[in-house]
Amino acid sequence: xxxxxxxxxxxxxxxxxxxxxxxxxxxxxxxxxxxxxxxxxxxxxxxxxxxxxxxxxxxxxxxxxxxxxxxxxxxxxxxxxxxxxxxxxxxxxxxxxxxxxxxxxxxxxxxxxxxxxxxxxxxxxxxxxxxxxxxxxxxxxxxxxxxxxxxxxxxxxxxxxxxxxxxxxxxxxxxxxxxxxxxxxxxxxxxxxxxxxxxxxxxxxxxxxxxxxxxxxxxxxxxxxxxxxxxxxxxxxxxxxxxxxxxxxxxxxxxxxxxxxxxxxxxxxxxxxxxxxxxxxxxxxxxxxxxxxxxxxxxxxxxxxxxxxxxxxxxxxxxxxxxxxxxxxxxxxxxxxxxxxxxxxxxxxxxxxxxxxxxxxxxxxxxxxxxxxxxxxxxxxxxxxxxxxxxxxxxxxxxxxxxxxxxxxxxxxxxxxxxxxxxxxxxxxxxxxxxxxxxxxxxxxxxxxxxxxxxxxxxxxxxxxxxxxxxxxxxxxxxxxxxxxxxxxxxxxxxxxxxxxxxxxxxx
Ligand SMILES: *[C@@H]1O[C@H](CO)[C@@H](O)[C@H](O)[C@H]1NC(C)=O
Ligand SMILES: *[C@@H]1O[C@H](CO)[C@@H](O)[C@H](O)[C@H]1NC(C)=O
Ligand SMILES: *[C@@H]1O[C@H](CO)[C@@H](O)[C@H](O)[C@H]1NC(C)=O
Ligand SMILES: *[C@@H]1O[C@H](CO)[C@@H](O)[C@H](O)[C@H]1NC(C)=O
Ligand SMILES: *[C@@H]1O[C@H](CO)[C@@H](O)[C@H](O)[C@H]1NC(C)=O
Numbered sequence: 283x284x285x286x287x288x289x290x291x292x293x294x295x296x297x298x299x300x301x302x303x304x305x306x307x308x309x310x311x312x313x314x315x316x317x318x319x320x321x322x323x324x325x326x327x328x329x330x331x332x333x334x335x336x337x338x339x340x341x342x343x344x345x346x347x348x349x350x351x352x353x354x355x356x357x358x359x360x361x362x363x364x365x366x367x368x369x370x371x372x373x374x375x376x377x378x379x380x381x382x383x384x385x386x387x388x389x390x391x392x393x394x395x396x397x398x399x400x401x402x403x404x405x406x407x408x409x410x411x412x413x414x415x416x417x418x419x420x421x422x423x424x425x426x427x428x429x430x431x432x433x434x435x436x437x438x439x440x441x442x443x444x445x446x447x448x449x450x451x452x453x454x455x456x457x458x459x460x461x462x463x464x465x466x467x468x469x470x471x472x473x474x475x476x477x478x479x480x481x482x483x484x485x486x487x488x489x490x491x492x493x494x495x496x497x498x499x500x501x502x503x504x505x506x507x508x509x510x511x512x513x514x515x516x517x518x519x520x521x522x523x524x525x526x527x528x529x530x531x532x533x534x535x536x537x538x539x540x541x542x543x544x545x546x547x548x549x550x551x552x553x554x555x556x557x558x559x560x561x562x563x564x565x566x567x568x569x570x571x572x573x574x575x576x577x578x579x580x581x582x583x584x585x586x587x588x589x590x591x592x593x594x595x596x597x598x599x600x601x602x603x604x605x606x607x608x609x610x611x612x613x614x615x616x617x618x619x620x621x622x623x624x625x626x627x628x629x630x631x632x633x634x635x636x637x638x639x640x641x642x643x644x645x646x647x648x649x650x651x652x653x654x655x656x657x658x659x660x661x662x663x664x665x666x667x668x669x670x671x672x673x674x675x676x677x678x679x680x681x682x683x684x685x686x687x688x689x690x691x692x693x694x695x696x697x698x699x700x701x702x703x704x705x706x707x708x709x710x711x712x713x714x715x716x717x718x719x720x721x722x723x724x725x726x727x728x729x730x731x732x733x734x735x736x737x738x739x740x741x742x743x744x745x746x747x748x749x750x751x752x753x754x755x756x757x758x759x760x761x762x763x764x765x766x767x768x769x770x771x772x773x774x775x776x777x778x779x780x781x782x783x784x785x786x787x788x789x790x
Pocket of ligand 3: 568
């Protein structure tokens with residue numbers, strides 16, 4: 283009896299432990315594929331609806347459209363959540379087919395949609411909508427003319443790009459920050475709490491929103507790799523910075539800019555000092571060689587057609603671009619960049635929904651810029667009639683390379699620091715009390731710039747004055763993109779049989 287009962291007990295134990303590893307879910311991979319294709323049809327509808335309401339809101343900022351967008355976002359979140367739940371019935375971690383496994387990995391991650399508390403999820407979406415509304419409607423009015431006000435696009439950006447008056451530039455720079463920053467600060471800190479709370483409920487239990495965002499790169503040492511890349515490129519940035527500072531001292535006076543210190547942030551031709559192409563004329567190495575800034579030529583050719591801000595809308599069946607563009611070279615490049623995104627969409631449109639995205643978020647931006655790299659070569663600008671003749675010689679080449687440096691090298695520290703700031707906010711090491719001073723610490727350390735007027739760190743919220751903060755769009759993708767786009771460009775130039783230096787290659 284004792285023996286038998288022992289055997290019985292042992293069996294019981296075995297069967298219990300088998301049950302412990304047992305909730306394996308559905309293992310049939312054919313059934314899993316059926317699930318994926320069924321999901322695909324439903325998801326296409328849900329996402330289409332969400333993106334249409336987003337489009338309607340962005341092209342017509344009404345309260346009603348804002349409400350519809352909030353509702354569609356909720357519906358999307360609900361559907362994603364249901365799909366994730368249904369998908370978790372499968373034993374997908376043990377699937378043999380790697381593609382199938384990856385598809386399930388993607389649809390079971392919910393991010394902020396993992397929020398169980400409907401009220402909090404709604405609050406999160408409302409805050410995002412309020413923040414984008416503040417940003418997109420911010421205006422700066424003239425001191426002596428309160429009825430004469432400037433929007434960011436095109437007026438304030440134009441001011442930063444083309445004014446060469448130190449005080450006027452400062453007015454536009456400061457005005458934009460006064461108009462939106464302070465209103466956003468409390469909303470942003472609440473947003474951070476809500477976002478972290480939401481992603482902590484995801485099946486993967488993210489430590490904070492930054493950890494979740496970084497997971498998209500599927501690289502454990504992502505941050506070390508970035509630091510390593512930045513360190514390799516920093517000497518190039520430092521040289522550019524020193525050269526530009528010298529030119530700006532000649533332009534604005536020795537008393538305005540220190541010989542060895544940081545540059546006042548409003549003098550670099552851009553609201554965020556992130557691209558310096560608009561001050562090309564101040565720093566052109568060989569002024570009497572062919573000008574490569576085609577802005578003047580574009581304005582002369584097209585100004586009669588487009589008076590002020592024009593909304594460019596391109597609709598190719600279901601692919602759309604909305605850009606509020608100015609007539610200048612920077613926006614010419616931007617348009618090509620946006621069209622690059624569309625080319626990429628078209629390339630993967632046959633993929634199942636979870637794969638309709640860049641290989642990582644940096645890829646999408648890189649494909650956009652890849653087209654722009656060819657477009658900005660003198661050879662291409664000549665072929666579309668924006669440059670009359672490309673003077674040969676090294677001096678013209680150096681002018682061209684300088685214009686590229688003002689766009690690509692000048693951007694690197696900004697591209698790197700945006701999410702460093704945000705990751706520190708999300709992980710709690712930067713608190714609302716230190717939002718602004720941590721921002722300027724990074725801006726000075728990496729970009730070598732300072733605010734032109736003292737900041738009130740208790741009230742000002744300068745990071746919020748950059749689109750991607752209130753619109754909650756991750757940013758490190760642009761830094762990644764600025765590295766890999768040159769790798770893509772080189773690969774395509776090699777493939778197309780190009781010989782000679784890479785900066786002369788036009789793949790079009
Ligand atoms: C999830 O499964 C339930 C029950 O089978 C089904 O009714 C529902 O439509 C599924 N949801 C989605 C989004 O596939
Ligand atoms: C996964 O399954 C699909 C569909 O049956 C098949 O086309 C693909 O080759 C498989 N992939 C792998 C890596 O086995
Ligand atoms: C450029 O040309 C102008 C007149 O055409 C001349 O005064 C100036 O010195 C030249 N600059 C350089 C750097 O050659
Ligand atoms: C361009 O620079 C190279 C290398 O410094 C030199 O060999 C060449 O003669 C220069 N060409 C012209 C046209 O100045
Ligand atoms: C928070 O993030 C910042 C920026 O990535 C990092 O420097 C810091 O070490 C992190 N702190 C903690 C406690 O994880």
